[in-house]
Structure formats: C-alpha cells, structure tokens
Amino acid sequence: MGAEDESVAVSLAHRVPDLGALELLLAVARLGSLGRAARARGISQPAASSRIRSMERQLGVALVERSPRGSRLTDAGALVTDWARRVVEAAEAFDAGAQALRGRRDSRLRVAASMTIAEYLLPGWLIALRAQRPGTAVSLLAGNSSAVAERLLGGAADLGFVEGLEVPAGLDGTVIGQDRLIVVAAPSHPWTRRRTELTAAELAATPLILRERGSGTRQVLDAALARHGGLAEPLLELASTTAVKAAVVSEAAPSVLSELAVGEELTARRLVEIPVRGLRLGRELRAVWPTGQRPAGPARDLLGLTRGAP
Numbered sequence: 001m002g003a004e005d006e007s008v009a010v011s012l013a014h015r016v017p018d019l020g021a022l023e024l025l026l027a028v029a030r031l032g033s034l035g036r037a038a039r040a041r042g043i044s045q046p047a048a049s050s051r052i053r054s055m056e057r058q059l060g061v062a063l064v065e066r067s068p069r070g071s072r073l074t075d076a077g078a079l080v081t082d083w084a085r086r087v088v089e090a091a092e093a094f095d096a097g098a099q100a101l102r103g104r105r106d107s108r109l110r111v112a113a114s115m116t117i118a119e120y121l122l123p124g125w126l127i128a129l130r131a132q133r134p135g136t137a138v139s140l141l142a143g144n145s146s147a148v149a150e151r152l153l154g155g156a157a158d159l160g161f162v163e164g165l166e167v168p169a170g171l172d173g174t175v176i177g178q179d180r181l182i183v184v185a186a187p188s189h190p191w192t193r194r195r196t197e198l199t200a201a202e203l204a205a206t207p208l209i210l211r212e213r214g215s216g217t218r219q220v221l222d223a224a225l226a227r228h229g230g231l232a233e234p235l236l237e238l239a240s241t242t243a244v245k246a247a248v249v250s251e252a253a254p255s256v257l258s259e260l261a262v263g264e265e266l267t268a269r270r271l272v273e274i275p276v277r278g279l280r281l282g283r284e285l286r287a288v289w290p291t292g293q294r295p296a297g298p299a300r301d302l303l304g305l306t307r308g309a310p
Contacts, residue, residue, distance in 0.1 A: 019091055021055045022084040024048060028064055029081045034071040109138045109298040112157035114164075114216050115241050116179070116258040117285060118142035122161070125305045129298065136298045144239075146214035152290055159299040160288045161306075163216030163258070165223055173288035176306040181220055181281035183274040184262055185254035197277040204228040207235040209247045209255040217241075220283045221256050228279075245271070256281065260310060285310075 017025075020041075027037035038048035049066075056063050063077035073081060109129075113122055118140060126138055141151055149168035151157040160171070167173040183203060185191050191198060204225040211217045225231050235253045238244050241261045248255045249270050265271040287303050289295050295303050 015058065016087075017055045017058055017084075019088065021051055022088055024051055025055065025063060025077070025081055025084050026088060028052070028071055029073055029078075032070050032072065034064065034066065037071075107136060109136055109159070109302065110141070110157045111138065111159055111161070111302070112141045112143065112148040112151040113161040114145045114148055115142055115211075116163055116217070116261055117161040119241060120258075120260045121177075121285075121306075121310075125302060128305050129302050132301055133298050138298075144212060144215035145219065148288070152288065158289075159295055159302060162286050162288055163283055164219045165216075165283070167286060167288055170291055171288040172291050172294075173286040174303075175284045176287050176303075177285040177310050179283050179285055179310065180259045181217060181256050181283065182259050182262070183254060183256050183276055184248060184265070184271040185274055186249055186251040187269060187272050188251055189254060189272075191254060191274045192272045194274075197275045199277055200225060200228040200279040203256075203276055203279070204230060205232050207232050207253060209236045209238065209244050209253045210234045211241070211244060212237050212239050216283065217256065217258060220281060224279060224281055 024037060024041055024043075027040050028034055031037050031040060034048055034052070035045045038045045041048065043051075052064050059080065061076040061080070062074050063080055064071050065074055111122065111126075119142070122140060126140070129136070129138065141147075141157060143151075145162040145164040145168065148157070148160040148162050149171060152160045153170050161176075162168065162173075163179060183191075183198065208231070210221070210231075222231060236244075236247055238247065241257060244255050244257060245262065245265060247253070249265065254274065262271055262273075266273060287295075287306060289299070294300075
C-alpha cells in the first residue's frame with residue numbers, strides 16, 4: 001500500500017461512522033423511536049442519543065429529528081440510512097464468510113509427528129482432543145523429523161512434533177516435554193553380563209541397529225558420539241521404531257531408542273537397558289509450526305493438551 005492509499009484509509013476510518021452507530025441508525029428508522037432503538041440495541045437512551053449526536057457531528061449533517069411523538073429521519077438521515085444498510089449488509093456478508101473460513105479450518109486437523117511421538121504420545125492426546133472437538137476430523141502423518149518439517153513447510157500439515165536437537169529451519173516451536181535415549185540389547189547379548197559399564201567409545205565403535213538419518217533419535221545419537229569417534233557403520237538402518245525393536249529382540253545387535261518406546265519390552269525382559277558411562281542422551285520434544293503462523297483452532301487446542309509430556 002502506497003503513502004497515498006494509506007492516507008485515504010486513515011481518513012476513511014475517521015470520517016465513516018462505525019458499524020455500531022450505523023446499526024443504531026437503522027434501528028431508529030425501523031422502529032420510529034430512539035428509545036425503542038436503544039432497547040433493541042441493548043443500550044440506554046442517553047447513550048443512544050449521544051451516539052446519534054456524535055455521528056451527526058462526524059458527518060456534518062442532522063440525521064434524526066426528535067419530538068414527543070417519537071423520532072424521525074431527516075431527508076439527509078434517510079439517505080444516510082440507505083447507505084448504512086448497504087454497509088451493514090456488506091459487513092454481515094464479511095462476517096458470514098469469516099465464519100465459514102473458521103468452520104472449514106476447525107473441521108479438520110492435519111498433524112505430522114516423528115515416530116516416537118506419533119506412536120507413544122499422540123494417541124492419548126488425540127483421544128482427549130476428540131472429547132473437546134468431536135466434529136474435527138484428524139489425520140496423522142508419521143515420519144522422521146526431516147519429513148515433519150517438509151510437510152509443515154509444504155502446507156501438508158497444520159501442526160508438527162519433532163524430537164531432534166533444534167527447531168528445523170523455517171519453523172517456530174515450543175518445548176512440550178523431555179525424553180531420554182537409552183542403549184538396549186536382547187537379554188542374551190554379552191553386554192548384559194558386563195561387570196563394568198559400557199563406555200561411550202565402545203558404543204560408538206559397535207555396529208548398531210539404528211533409525212535412519214533424518215530421524216530425531218539419530219540426530220541426537222550422532223551429536224553425542226561425535227567426540228568419541230563417531231558412529232560405526234550401522235548393522236541395519238530401519239525407518240520405524242517398531243522395526244528396530246523387533247530386530248534387537250531377535251538378537252541381531254543392540255540399539256539406542258527412546259525410553260518411551262521400550263518401556264513394555266524392559267518390563268517384560270525382552271530387552272535390557274545397558275548403562276553407558278559418561279554419556280548423556282537427553283532430548284527435548286517440541287511442537288513446531290511454520291514461522292509466523294501460530295497454531296489456531298484445533299491445532300491450538302491440541303498444543304494445549306501436550307503440556308507436561310514426559
């Protein structure tokens with residue numbers, strides 16, 4: 001908008017009465033009484049009189065003639081009322097369109113989440129959201145953190161959840177919880193019988209079963225072991241946490257997985273946690289969205305349900 005257009009917009013805002021004043025004028029024309037118009041609009045008669053006088057000063061013409069028998073429009077008032085009716089009708093159409101847009105937005109929610117959050121946290125949040133918004137259809141796209149970012153930036157998702165070290169480029173986010181990666185192995189693996197803790201260097205040098213590059217789990221592990229020689233070539237790289245767990249349980253090799261993902265297997269002793277000396281594998285869980293597009297409607301409600309995640 002140029003400087004001249006901006007000047008016109010500002011002057012119109014000062015010269016044209018607001019919608020409330022125009023609706024009051026229409027009520028006076030319809031009901032033939034300033035008092036009845038005031039009651040119809042839910043305001044006092046003195047307030048209505050003051051508003052009419054203010055509008056007359058703003059426009060520079062008399063709009064309403066008052067008498068003991070009621071109120072009637074002046075000739076100028078009748079003309080302004082015709083214009084006011086068109087303005088109010090346009091505002092009603094604007095409001096109806098805005099409501100339709102909100103309704104369309106609120107009728108669906110597209111969520112993209114990295115695998116651990118999608119499998120172990122989101123189901124509970126989505127059940128709670130359905131209780132709040134039974135009319136909202138929810139779709140969930142599960143993938144690694146890189147895929148979540150791509151879907152958000154491409155407009156294919158309204159809200160995302162990632163587990164990496166930082167907010168991906170082009171996105172804003174907020175921390176919703178904490179998670180911890182742990183080393184796990186099948187009960188028969190030699191590491192389960194060690195008398196001393198595993199070292200970070202030993203872990204780094206061992207071919208493991210791992211999530212693929214681009215996953216939040218892999219990002220955290222790569223960064224943590226970079227100063228210990230970096231990860232050895234993985235024995236297997238798999239695209240889902242479930243597949244990694246199955247391979248570890250089958251005694252193929254150890255892995256590093258989210259504590260959230262292996263609770264059941266640890267309790268049943270299908271997997272064993274292997275302590276590692278001097279290695280911290282904590283990470284933050286984040287909700288993310290495109291920069292400058294704060295979540296609204298059902299996305300905002302889902303974000304509220306994630307507070308206090310593990």
